[in-house]
Amino acid sequence: MIVARELTVAVGARTLLEPTSFQIASGDRIGLVGRNGAGKTTLTKILAGEGQAAGGQVTRTGLIGYLPQDARVGDLTQLARDRILSARGLDSILKRLDTYTQAIADAATDDEQEDALRRYARAEAELDAAGGYAAESEAARICANLGLPDRVLTQEIATLSGGQRRRVELARILFSGADVLLLDEPTNHLDHDSIVWLRGYLATYPGGIMVISHDTGLLDAVVNKVFHLDAMRSEMDLYNLDWKKYLVQRETDEKRRKRERANAEKKAGRLLEQAAKLGAKATKATAAQNMAKRAEKMLAATEGERAADRVAKIRFPGPAPCGRVPLTASELSKNYGSLEVFTGVDLAIDRGANVVVLGFNGAGKTTLLRILAGIETPDTGEVVPGHGLKLGYYAQEHETIDGARSVLDNMVSASPNLDDTQVRKILGSFLFTGDDVDKPARVLSGGEKTRLALAMLVVSAANVLLLDEPTNNLDPASRREVLEAIRTYAGATILVTHDPGAVEALQPDRVLLLPDGDEDLWSADYADLITLA
Structure with missing residues (x-):
């Protein structure tokens, strides 16, 4: 309570x-x-x-189980399954059981074997007290229903996508029985x-x-x-x-x-x-x-x-002039250790084109956008900027925002050609007024970070927008504003989303399917994949 x-x-x-x-x-x-x-x-x-x-x-x-918007995981080398089982201490118990099982097999004397057996019995009693193997099965059921297959559960946290990490944390909290x-x-x-x-x-x-x-x-x-x-x-x-x-x-x-x-x-x-x-x-x-x-x-x-009743008035910028093909990528691949995320991805973005990227969680959608934005490096292939390319990147985890800097300082860094008055006016249209602009960005809510990230895009004059889940954490009125901004933007857009409304607003020309990298003209046949992805 x-x-x-x-x-x-x-x-x-x-x-x-x-x-x-x-x-x-x-x-x-x-x-x-x-x-x-x-x-x-x-x-x-x-x-x-x-x-x-x-x-x-x-x-x-x-016991209190807390899932924050920005799910935090301490040990990135921990296996996803161990992270979930740790909610009831099962991960350490199961590891000790494995250790004692090996010790029993390797015992050189009867005394060593008897000591290992006693340790095994104590650990098994702890396991029974924590729910036994039935609890492990319960965790597996939660994971399966949250779309976490065994191949993901056996990976280190560091190799998982942002969406997979968040589902691991949700599974852990639900399994805790808080x-x-x-x-x-x-x-x-x-x-x-x-x-x-x-x-x-x-x-x-x-x-x-x-x-x-x-x-x-x-x-x-x-x-x-x-x-x-x-x-x-x-x-x-x-x-x-x-x-x-x-x-x-x-x-x-x-x-x-x-x-x-x-x-x-x-x-x-x-x-x-x-x-x-x-x-x-x-x-x-x-x-x-x-x-x-x-x-x-x-x-x-x-x-x-x-x-x-006020809502941020969101309109993406009029795009800066650019060539006919402002962005091209060829033969992109990305691996995390032995895990192949995607391979052989080719992409040519024409001026004003709209592309939606679909794929199951973990297929590499966010990773692809980060590569196109120049934040991550592909293992193979290259990204080639065309004439006049000006990228605007909206990151679902808000990595483009410096949490240690104020709202105002973040905006100034995104718009060096605007004076203080102009920057404050734009922030005001995004509902950051008075002392709000002096707050460190780290204390903002998810919705406020979304508004700040969008405000930083508005001043960018980008001609290619990379949008990764732009409608997450938004109230209905703000979501409508973002959808209208997507609908009216004249530049090129590459969109990753689970929101059918965002795809409808984009009216995509093409769809890119990951991890295979297949590209096709958009049709309504792909609509069912949006919420399944």
Whole structure:
């Protein structure tokens, strides 16, 4: 169980959540919702014990399983299967059993063999206490349903794609059997079948759950409570309702607030009129000032409420002039150790062409984009820039953002030809205003990092965009803006996505299938591969 008492959440001088009390108990399946940047990820980190609250107290009892947006893995040399089994300590027990089995076989004397047998028996008792071989089978079932085959489980973490690593971490947390699960966008990088399975798994999970997700299908199937974090009011509205009933009640609440705002604006207007009349009389000056202050306070509150409806205005740049074929790649291959990711990939990107890259997780889609962007080097083949090539790269893990630098500094580095005022104006259109621009990028939520990365693309004047899952971590309104930006961009685009809406917006000319490197004209026949990939 997690109990929060008078919990206050802040980033720097900005308060995200005024003192609030709530709990996550067994059987609670809570959907934590709110606009990007409202503080959902920050709040979840605090509940998990990985962040510091500005005030109040968090009490945790039992095991807490936490899946952050940016899944972190400590030992990159660890096998994926061992990483998952480590959630219950099974990995070390199984290793000791293997060691003692070998010691029994290699024993030179009866005493050595007897000592090895005693050690084996103790380790086997530990294994039984941790669930035995049935627990190992349970882990295997979770992995299979999350699309982690044996060939992936026997690889080192370092050799896995970002999507595979995240699914390993999700499998580890689900296998832990934690008393409370804190899941931040758990469906990222999952295919359709895995998402359907996850919905069923979480809907019957015996412990408590708090989940952040823009997948409304998951929220509808799983949650029995909704916590709405309101960015402008810095308050959390607690709804003891399932998803559908919450949507109805929320709409009713928003209509009531709009009426209240309209009434406040009318009252403020009347106060300002009266203050203007009284201000003309010296004897009434103090009363006039007080009325004006009350009116300004009312208007400031209503302005804040209106700002809640704002969405970043995202439009990709008009492309810089370039040759007929701005980007070419030939005979690209990439291996990680003995693992062959892809081989013999050829690609010629014509000016203004749209290409979607499809393939199962681990097929090398992200790796290919990183090679085209010049971040990774192919084992064979080469990437040849054409005349006037100007690349813009959106990385799904936001590697193009320097977490140690501020939002403003990141933008300045992406747009050296713009002055400070121009940069701040563009950041404002992406909802970074005031002190927000001075925040270090590492404290941004996933949605805020997405907005910053997109803002950096907007100032790039790129004529070829490499987009890797650009709609991840976005609320519905921001996602619509990104889809419209993709739809209207006049340059060439190479897109990797699990989002059918993004492919529809792109209207691709061609499809590249990995790992085989087969290229074909786009047709609706490939649409089913988008969510399966």
